[in-house]
Amino acid sequence: KNEVEQSPQNLTAQEGEFITINCSYSVGISALHWLQQHPGGGIVSLFMLSSGKKKHGRLIATINIQEKHSSLHITASHPRDSAVYICAVREWDTDKLIFGTGTRLQVFP
């Protein structure tokens, strides 16, 4: 079992829908990252969280340290949001990044 689990693995949505991607982890962490990878593209960092909530435009990320869980929300989704979203945690003991397998999101017009 991977130390970082994401759900769902695949997600399809209609343009305008509200989207939630979940990430659960089993190790002690100092930070959690949400990353985005467009098809054929590189990886872009969306958020780095250690507590609470952050918002950038239509993207919102939350983290609950006690429950070892984070969510990424996309409001008013758009086809250009179609990408793989990856959760990665920085393990407290080793300072290494541990990655989830990613959630593939497709938003249709």
Next chain:
Amino acid sequence: EAGVTQFPSHSVIEKGQTVTLRCDPISGHDNLYWYRRVMGKEIKFLLHFVKESKQDESGMPNNRFLAERTGGTYSTLKVQPAELEDSGVYFCASSQEAPDRVGETQYFGPGTRLLVL
């Protein structure tokens, strides 16, 4: 400012051959990381350079993999001889801050897609 660049973008080689991947980090970034994603699996850490020194190479799968960062600028990752299971996407990332408890932002390159036949 240019981002992290990687070369080549794709590489197809036969089992037993040698391949060298290159990563150019963002100028001024002392920290350079190599990661790998094998098909269908999550991204895994390979190693971490601070300037020209290997800070942590615990993720390197075996001695067929050799990473260097001469002069503390660009880095190369050589696979010799390549095996079928080495196929995957190799990502490089760089950062300015040290990976301390506060956390750091790593900037990722586009990756090199390696296919070993």
